[in-house]
Amino acid sequence: MARSDRLPIRYTLQDYPNQPTPQAQAQAQAQPQPIKRHHTARYYAHRVRESFTNRVIKILCTIFLSLLLFVGIVLFILWLSLRPHRPRFHIVDFIVPGLSQPSGFENAQITFNVTDRNSNPHIGIYYDSMVGSVFYKDQQIGSAPLMDPFYQEPKTTTIVYSTFGAATLTVNSNRWKEFMDARQQGTVIFRLEITSVIRFKVTTWDTKHHKLHVNCDVAVGPDGTILPTWRNKKCPVYFS
Numbered sequence: 001m002a003r004s005d006r007l008p009i010r011y012t013l014q015d016y017p018n019q020p021t022p023q024a025q026a027q028a029q030a031q032p033q034p035i036k037r038h039h040t041a042r043y044y045a046h047r048v049r050e051s052f053t054n055r056v057i058k059i060l061c062t063i064f065l066s067l068l069l070f071v072g073i074v075l076f077i078l079w080l081s082l083r084p085h086r087p088r089f090h091i092v093d094f095i096v097p098g099l100s101q102p103s104g105f106e107n108a109q110i111t112f113n114v115t116d117r118n119s120n121p122h123i124g125i126y127y128d129s130m131v132g133s134v135f136y137k138d139q140q141i142g143s144a145p146l147m148d149p150f151y152q153e154p155k156t157t158t159i160v161y162s163t164f165g166a167a168t169l170t171v172n173s174n175r176w177k178e179f180m181d182a183r184q185q186g187t188v189i190f191r192l193e194i195t196s197v198i199r200f201k202v203t204t205w206d207t208k209h210h211k212l213h214v215n216c217d218v219a220v221g222p223d224g225t226i227l228p229t230w231r232n233k234k235c236p237v238y239f240s
Helices: 022-030 041-082 173-184
Strands: 088-095 110-118 123-136 139-145 150-152 156-164 188-202 210-220 233-235 237-239
Touching: 088 188, 088 210, 110 123, 110 188, 110 210, 123 156, 123 173, 139 156, 150 156, 173 188, 210 233
Parallel strands: none
Antiparallel strands: 088 110, 088 233, 110 156, 123 139, 123 150, 123 188, 188 210, 210 237
């Protein structure tokens, strides 16, 4: 029998590091392979309908939100242009003619003149009533209705004036003496209060009633006329 001159060759894992071992091949064969599932036509049709519904809902929501934003902007612009501003009152004149007479309380009289400005460009004001009162040291010394109900057009000014006489003033000798004492100091300070029930008119729509309060502090000199620094002074206005 002839001998072979070739030597047997043995391979190791170091020669082929990527070659799987017999144990790894056995484990791989033992593991179950994933099953590829094929969906039915009904499944895909349902997915298409669901996607279409979501898209329609998104479009409708976008349209609704856009309309809501547009309406909000329009209402905000209308509110800015039509929101009512309160009337502006300024004291123009205030006279106590008998203040220079020691016994003037017997014929006490107070005459005043106030401007009422409606600065709204598109809103009118209904004055359903208006009452004027005069105070001295927070004590009322006279009160009377001022004007009949009237309507004030936008961007117009109304003159409010009246004279309080003996029938509407409650001034006795003690009160007049207080006037005289203040007159010696050079200034007698009164407060004119005007109250009114008003409504704002926007085109053909009227608002609810509001009670308007106007407080005008005014000072007169020894001659009983308003001091120049108090003339045309703006009067605070508030609602209740």
